[in-house]
Amino acid sequence: MRYAVSVQGLGKQFSRYHGDRPLTFQEAVLSGLRRMQPVEKFWALRDISFNVLPGQMLGIIGRNGAGKSTLLQLIGGVGRPDEGKVKINGRIGALLDLGAGFHSDLTGRENVFVSGVVAGLTRREVARRFDAIVEFAELAPFIDSPLRTYSTGMQMRLAFAVAVHTDPQVLLVDEFLSVGDISFQAKCLDRIAQLKEQGCAIILISHSAEQIQELCDQAIWLRDGQIIAYGEPGIVAGQYVAEMRSETQRRTPTRPPKLTDSGIELRVNENRFGSLEAEITNVRLLPKGEIESGAPLAIEIHYQAEQPVESPIISVTISREDGQACFDISTETLGRSLPLLDGKNQITLHLDRLDLVGGDYFVDVGIYEQNWAYAYDYHWHAYPLSVRSPIQQKGILSSPHRWRLSPAQVPALGTRY
Numbered sequence: 316m317r318y319a320v321s322v323q324g325l326g327k328q329f330s331r332y333h334g335d336r337p338l339t340f341q342e343a344v345l346s347g348l349r350r351m352q353p354v355e356k357f358w359a360l361r362d363i364s365f366n367v368l369p370g371q372m373l374g375i376i377g378r379n380g381a382g383k384s385t386l387l388q389l390i391g392g393v394g395r396p397d398e399g400k401v402k403i404n405g406r407i408g409a410l411l412d413l414g415a416g417f418h419s420d421l422t423g424r425e426n427v428f429v430s431g432v433v434a435g436l437t438r439r440e441v442a443r444r445f446d447a448i449v450e451f452a453e454l455a456p457f458i459d460s461p462l463r464t465y466s467t468g469m470q471m472r473l474a475f476a477v478a479v480h481t482d483p484q485v486l487l488v489d490e491f492l493s494v495g496d497i498s499f500q501a502k503c504l505d506r507i508a509q510l511k512e513q514g515c516a517i518i519l520i521s522h523s524a525e526q527i528q529e530l531c532d533q534a535i536w537l538r539d540g541q542i543i544a545y546g547e548p549g550i551v552a553g554q555y556v557a558e559m560r561s562e563t564q565r566r567t568p569t570r571p572p573k574l575t576d577s578g579i580e581l582r583v584n585e586n587r588f589g590s591l592e593a594e595i596t597n598v599r600l601l602p603k604g605e606i607e608s609g610a611p612l613a614i615e616i617h618y619q620a621e622q623p624v625e626s627p628i629i630s631v632t633i634s635r636e637d638g639q640a641c642f643d644i645s646t647e648t649l650g651r652s653l654p655l656l657d658g659k660n661q662i663t664l665h666l667d668r669l670d671l672v673g674g675d676y677f678v679d680v681g682i683y684e685q686n687w688a689y690a691y692d693y694h695w696h697a698y699p700l701s702v703r704s705p706i707q708q709k710g711i712l713s714s715p716h717r718w719r720l721s722p723a724q725v726p727a728l729g730t731r732y
């Protein structure tokens with residue numbers, strides 16, 4: 316079968332400048348233009364080769380600066396490689412830099428036409444699809460307003476709607492699914508699955524190992540511009556997560572034990588791991604650490620950073636004593652990043668009902684670097700949670716339930732079931 320995307324020996328170089336590069340032309344002149352010179356060239360990508368078949372989805376994972384966006388841009392025809400080749404068979408729908416193809420002074424309507432035509436449709440084809448695009452983006456009331464009045468989420472919806480209505484045979488998605496609200500993300504994922512079924516090849520950048528594992532047919536882990544692992548998503552994502560764990564351990568400093576405000580003792584390398592650039596100072600289980608199965612639970616997390624920390628991620632896992640994770644969630648499901656953390660902050664996760672079987676659990680809480688590269692602070696098995704239930708059950712979930720016998724099984728007289 317013909318590949319939809321074939322990348323062979325791809326490489327891209329950039330220049331690095333002086334760290335104290337002048338900001339203004341005047342400063343440059345005063346420094347004799349010397350500091351305007353690039354200090355060195357470096358390979359942002361090197362020796363990258365892979366193929367994607369029609370109907371396949373390739374996930375690309377890696378830390379900040381690994382070269383993911385540069386790779387997607389080269390595939391999308393933005394910039395020229397210094398080495399190697401990219402071959403694309405079919406029309407590309409690209410969701411690269413948010414709003415990169417949009418003009419802020421044009422209205423949403425005008426932008427739909429411009430970006431549709433840039434993507435390869437005729438004006439008439441865009442006109443035919445216009446209503447479907449606007450409906451998909453859920454932007455009908457705003458479509459004649461200038462783009463600069465749109466929020467980031469609205470721009471993302473419009474960009475996604477245009478890209479998926481241009482009949483792409485290759486779709487490039489750069490972290491798009493982490494912007495916007497959850498219901499729109501679900502709609503995008505549905506649409507991506509539909510396109511995939513119709514034979515569209517998809518390349519998706521994600522920071523989430525789970526997302527890569529769930530959605531993709533193959534995956535690449537990039538580090539410092541090179542492929543570290545390429546193949547089955549479960550294995551690639553597993554290796555990436557293992558590195559994150561060892562990176563966390565490597566960064567965990569020695570510290571004497573410390574008490575949280577609620578009196579829990581935290582011991583580094585025992586029930587606490589992380590670089591401690593940001594710290595979780597207290598966790599409260601509300602109403603208390605012992606609840607009925609099916610009752611609500613709130614988890615209040617206090618955290619702080621002495622030096623500013625960009626968009627951290629906070630995660631909560633409810634696990635059994637043997638380590639089996641029963642419930643796992645992170646602030647990525649908020650649909651937007653947490654703000655810069657500078658000083659103290661607090662967040663509460665409200666669970667409307669916790670339908671776990673009766674038993675003893677722990678609430679594990681972590682605060683992570685914005686790309687999950689390592690943990691700033693992860694508290695493991697520090698906060699006990701006891702779930703009470705009148706019935707003894709195996710398994711994890713205790714869903715509210717009832718039995719109903721068929722009428723034939725109910726004795727004719729009297730007895731009620």
Ligand SMILES: Nc1ncnc2c1ncn2[C@@H]1O[C@H](COP(=O)(O)OP(=O)(O)OP(=O)(O)O)[C@@H](O)[C@H]1O
Nearest residue numbers: 329330331359377378379380381382383384385386
């Ligand atoms: N136009 C450019 N000029 C110079 N260096 C660049 C340029 N674009 C990217 N780089 C550098 O190339 C490297 C790869 O960047 P790239 O944006 O592709 O990484 P990434 O994996 O997408 O990161 P992120 O997850 O932060 O988006 C980084 O070191 C970055 O600083």
